[in-house]
Amino acid sequence: DTAVSQTPKYLVTQMGNDKSIKCEQNLGHDTMYWYKQDSKKFLKIMFSYNNKELIINETVPNRFSPKSPDKAHLNLHINSLELGDSAVYFCASSHGGTSGRTDTQYFGPGTRLTVL
Amino acid sequence: DQQVKQNSPSLSVQEGRISILNCDYTNSMFDYFLWYKKYPAEGPTFLISISSIKDKNEDGRFTVFLNKSAKHLSLHIVPSQPGDSAVYFCAASATGGADGLTFGKGTHLIIQP
Numbered sequence: 001d002t003a004v005s006q007t008p009k010y011l012v013t014q015m016g017n018d019k020s021i022k023c024e025q026n027l028g029h030d031t032m033y034w035y036k037q038d039s040k041k042f043l044k045i046m047f048s049y050n051n052k053e054l055i056i057n058e059t060v061p062n063r064f065s066p067k068s069p070d071k072a073h074l075n076l077h078i079n080s081l082e083l084g085d086s087a088v089y090f091c092a093s094s095h096g097g098t099s100g101r102t103d104t105q106y107f108g109p110g111t112r113l114t115v116l
Numbered sequence: 117d118q119q120v121k122q123n124s125p126s127l128s129v130q131e132g133r134i135s136i137l138n139c140d141y142t143n144s145m146f147d148y149f150l151w152y153k154k155y156p157a158e159g160p161t162f163l164i165s166i167s168s169i170k171d172k173n174e175d176g177r178f179t180v181f182l183n184k185s186a187k188h189l190s191l192h193i194v195p196s197q198p199g200d201s202a203v204y205f206c207a208a209s210a211t212g213g214a215d216g217l218t219f220g221k222g223t224h225l226i227i228q229p
Binding site for chain 2: 040042094105109
């Protein structure tokens with residue numbers, strides 16, 4: 001039974017397109033995240049979000065926007081895709097929200113985005 | 117600026133021996149540290165963690181040691197098994213973790229039979 005799932009697993013698209021990656025967690029967690037793993041294999045936080053607060057990494061372009069229809073989902077929308085957006089994107093979730101530590105995060109399998 | 121550093125891109129260890137993976141950090145605000153294991157085409161899997169109020173945490177074959185004065189932590193795996201072959205990421209957090217985790221670049225551990 002998958003705890004954190006992402007769709008699609010692979011996404012190939014043209015420059016300039018708009019795309020979305022979906023993420024769902026069935027762990028009952030309060031906080032969800034998006035990370036980007038670039039070609040140098042660094043995993044970097046993009047967003048963290050619970051039902052009260054969105055924290056954005058200041059280096060993330062505003063073409064990227066998280067959308068949370070409910071506590072179990074955090075989708076990532078990307079507008080006007082660029083070549084440099086090619087990477088693996090990981091969704092994660094954790095307990096706690098703003099009332100406690102959210103450190104131990106559980107990750108999805110990743111979505112490999114290729115922009116041509 | 118890399119706040120979490122794993123200086124060994126790869127490590128090869130014989131099956132049954134001890135594997136020691138190292139991690140250094142620069143941000144003195146970090147107060148919680150984690151190790152994740154990652155297989156190809158999968159997401160990172162949580163392995164073990166340690167709070168800055170401790171210097172050791174053990175879970176089965178895995179032990180994490182924290183040296184706060186040196187800003188250094190290590191993961192010991194003993195005995196090493198073939199299934200331990202994977203990339204290991206060190207991660208750290210501060211502020212309760214709400215800002216997310218800061219990861220090292222990873223160490224590829226290869227267990228040789």
